[in-house]
Amino acid sequence: MQPSHPVTRDLVLIGGGHSHALVLRKWGMAPLPGVRVTLISPQPTAPYTGMLPGHVAGHYSRQALDIDLMRLARFAGARVVLQPAIGLDRDARRVIVPERAPIAYDALSINVGISATLPTLAGFSDYAVPAKPLGQFADRWAQFVADVESGKMLPKIAIIGAGVAGAELALSMHHRLRAHKPQITILEAQDALKSTGARARAAIKKHLDRAGIVIQEGAQVQQITADSVLTSTGAVHSNFTVGAAGATPQDWIAQTDLPLTDGFINVGPHLNSPADPTIFAGGDCAHMLHAPREKAGVFAVRQAPYLYDNLRATLSGGRLRSYKPQADYLKLISLGTKQAVVDWHGLAPTGALAWRWKDHIDTTFMRKFDDLPPMNTPAQPPKLAAQGVAELIAAQPMCGGCGAKVGAATLRNQISALPAPHRSDVAEGAGDDAALLHHGTGFQTFTTDHFRAFIDDPWLLTRIAALHALGDVWAMGGQPQAALSQIILPRMAETVQADTLREIMDAATMTLREAGADLVGGHTSLGAEMTVGFSITGLVDHPIRLSGAQAGDALILTKPLGTGTILAADMQAQAPGHAVAAALASMSHSSAQAAAILAPVAHAMTDVTGFGLAGHLFGILDLCNLSADISDIPLLRGAQELAAAGHRSSLFPQNTMRIAEVTGPAGPIKDLLFDPQTSGGMLAAVPADRASDILRALQDAGYPARQIGTLSNGPSQIRLQ
Template sequence: MHRSDIPLTQDLVMIGGGHAHALVLRKWGMNPLPGARLTVINPGPTAPYTGMLPGHIAGHYSRETLEIDLVRLCRFAGARLILSHATQIDREQRLIHVDGRPPVAYDVASFDIGITATMDIPGFATFGVGAKPLDVYARRWRDFLSAVEQGDTAPEVAVIGGGVAGCELSLAMAHALRAKNIQPRVTLLHSGPSLSGLGNLARQRIEAKLRRADIDIYTGVRVTKVAADHVALHDGKKIPSRLTVGAAGAVPHSWLSQTDLPLSDGFIETTPDLSIRDDPSVFAVGDCAAMPFAPRPKAGVFAVRAAPVLFHNLRAALTNGPRKPFKPQKGYLKLISLGEKSALAEKFGLALSGPMLWRWKDRIDRAFMKKLDDLPRPRPAALPDLVATGAREVLGSKPLCGGCGAKIGNTVLNDGLSLLQHPTDDTILSTPGDDAAVLRQPGGGFQVISTDHLRALIHDPAEMARIAAVHALGDIWAMGAQPQAALSSIILPHMSPALQSRTLGEITAAANDVFSRAGATIVGGHTTMGAEMTIGFTVTGTCTSSPISLSGAQAGDVLVLTQPIGSGVLMAAHMEGSARGADVAQVLAEMTQLQDRQAFHLRHAHSMTDVTGFGLAGHIAAICRASHLSAEILADAVPVYAGARALSERGVQSSLFQPNIENAPTLGRQDPLFHDPQTAGGLLAVLPPADAEAALCNMAAEGKKAWIIGRMIDGEGAVTIL
């Protein structure tokens, strides 16, 4: 039996994208556990690597260099990634509560959520920023540096906390400002009598370096208030500061105190196998964990060393196997950035510094990131030596895409449907090619009905349900109708009854949220199990006047598009592991957005459709054929998702790309993205120029985007890209 045929029976949920979890994801992708479903919950698509943060602040590394791409890692590991905050754990019901969506069930859970540096000082929450979470601080720093460069604020910085982190960040920020030919004023504030976290020799060298960098050091002080332009001390002194950074020790996430997890000073208390006391199904690792069996300072090295043990013990928890203890080393090497490309190394009380040590640190940091970035590409399953003629050609060199990329080409579709006869019942008014069938209502008005389903693009059932619901609603909106009712059609992969219940619950809750906000009701459906997850909906809608068809466009009308294109390329690249996680996250978020307001403002369109599987060119061509016109499209006016252009130029294509070109060849400038199949794509409306401008203004007033991308002209079906 192939491992993919083994039913899913256990849910492993990893909360947080810290260093240990990132390494576990890589190991999981190399050696997954059949029957286990993996979920990762993290607020963003990337997680910053702490070791390179001072170098990024100093200007030595780009933002992308220090970001761990969790989207790519999760895809490699076969895990779903939920981009949100965990807010609570219910250990009795085995649920993780998540901001903005229903709870996520677990059989085994693991925490690696790091720490914060939020300080309980008046004004800090408003005017200060903690050094952790790192991504929040890095973003504030970039904004501050830009404002200083533009002359909008003074280069005054205060750092609260004289440990290793405070020293590194003070030196990094001072160096970055000087590199811009700006004379900074950086002040380091520490409550203790001397800098902490260092041996005597290392502390002396760091203090000397701080003074040579003209950084003011205040020890034995207490900060009483943080304001927009200063920090107030207990003795009444005011330190000028336009950016105040908190780096005074590790602060646990406050929501942990509202749970029943065993805590030590707010950190999750663990046992030698990294699980929590009295609950072997919950684990914690990294800075959010306390290890009373082997107390250690908060340092990334321990999370990295714990990863192999965590990986083993998570699998053991899922299989009732034996566990290993974690034995952290007592001494460890500290490599401390010194602003410019120089570093200090300390171990066993000895300390050395210089550029050579920076190069050593740089190699270590880059090697860590390379391990998480250079992921093996998925290999297609090997074919038997002997297959029927044509099978290899149909399979091609890449896997079948999900979403609309898995559709049958339009030419084949038309051939397959050619035997259907046009309805003779005068209550059925459908026009070939329109988005939905049209039924005349006995009491007046019209009803439209359409059906659509999607092969899963991603591993998250709830997010996939949202995408499928929005996608199905697109046909109703494109006809100018008000959504009315929906029937679901769901295929689940083989899984245990418990996981069936969990999965159907997530799908139903997500889809119901979309349809209810669109004004429709889910009235029933059908479910079955199969080889992979597929979600679809049959949707009805009503309208009092004639529905909008493809055939009403007029010469001189302009074309309006409500979403960028390029989702097919991005999802194809995501499948092969070559897309940037942030770009994938953006396009997935766009796919789940309702377009009811856009449809409302475009309700007087002469013609309208939604851009889906046949690509932008294919849907424009459909309007041209039905309306007996041609179209001119301004290529530079067509919005494109971030990352899609570069991927397209590299030759990345969806599996429906070639059939789309054959269905709708274009004249003039050739752009592969015009043939890229879209999933839950934008509305494409044809209106008189004045009406289009008014619609764009009305949408903009509601925070909705839309673009005029071309015009209709006389002719017979040609699509020309200018």
């Protein structure tokens, strides 16, 4: 999404906790023009605390538990960096992120939550799982349930910590595994449920007793092993040990030189640091100096509107608001079954009505992130030129990446009209993956590629663009040599421009050097939107041409399909975050090793890009008078579902001009053969007797490669099985 106003300030949000999720939603409703927003989060989703007990009990799916940060960020016009923050450079005002350039900020907010780890407890890191972070816990719990239900594991569980969280988890686990008669023990060094009122405590203990859940008070945990917890009162057998006691801040926060209390970031009534008013914090990772409170999600939710207003005020010169948390708050505590207990001013009504109340509050909160307003479509002027202007305006927005290419037929017609090369050192002009020039006893490859932005992260966009351009060199069996960049930046303040170029140059240099090439120059200009591209040379002794395929060859594809469909859905904020994350991971995965494995044996090879698998396969079939039988096509997570729902890249209609030459059942898989790929995988025709060894080598190198078909004599045709 290109900004509608020149960017002059950078707002960075570290973490996808409840406060930041609500800030992003409000920002999408009312953004501050001129501000670029960046969300730094290691995961594309964030679990909601309130629904975790219900999920553990089996009442909610994992999907219902998660806030989709990628979709939310798209709605807010924010870029997402799927990495953890590991430090701050406060002097330079930059966030340190592993394996990429630091990210600049003018205002910063931290909402990274806490962990329930017990780092000094022997055996905890090896044999226990903390209840927080919630996503990690939910994954481990799902695996344990599967192991119990399959008979691989006995349902013996120990929970360290008899607070509300420990009791809720114990009751929820018992309900989920009730058919297997679980043995659950809660271990507490002090008094159980001491943060609850007397009546609520009695009600919870009553349900724990009914479930046969044992609470051992005064039990000092000394060590955790693979099948037990050793305490001061004896050993407790456990195949699944959970840490639900204490709150541990993330380690990197201690290295920031910000004032802390017990490792948590000190903030005042404006929710910013007393040492740096441009740095804010919310949720569990913050310690409110003016009103200390226990760690509870209710405070993160209620901090959000103040955090939103104060971040805007910091970036625009406005007045900050003071947040004063309530002294007490309503607790709705799950009892495993669809019952709950209300803890409020000494009262403790219990039962199904309390559960329905809790369920209503939780599901209403989550609907805030599901029911986002649709993306606006441009209004049509009252008077239009003839010949399809109205249709072009009404069409879906033009995609970025390879989805923004000119169609194959249009391009082929123009290339065919080019005169033959008149220089003797040009061995191959336009038509193959890269041009070939005679160079000593071998050849030099030469290629160029660029595309308009499809994500707002200039670092990741640049890496993908570089890998995409390098693919043409690798496809011909070449070794990349040198590169020139072509960069267009939208209008922005000089400081923002410098920071953006710093990220672009960092990504380009790193990616090209990984490939054995150097960035030796380029051209940078300002324009309507961000565009990144590269012209690359390479050296090759024996070029792999498209015309080399033979009947009987096996077809190998090194990456799954679906980037065009996923990116098109993402432009409309309709793609699930896990699907977008999978697509970005695939696009940013270098094909260098894949090409090195395939090149010595491939009869023909190409990189699958804008014309889709079918278009690039036809490029081989047409030159060799061959046909192909294909099946078992690898797809990116979410691609088939999005294609079935009708999501298409804007290049898709032009790619399907030869769909009549592809036989097989209609449906999303067939459609995805024509999906334009950005930084797609290598498609190689290899001798059939070498295919299994090549596949094994590719998979050992980390590629999800598959043999997708075979070639045979006959006119150009693709038969999808």
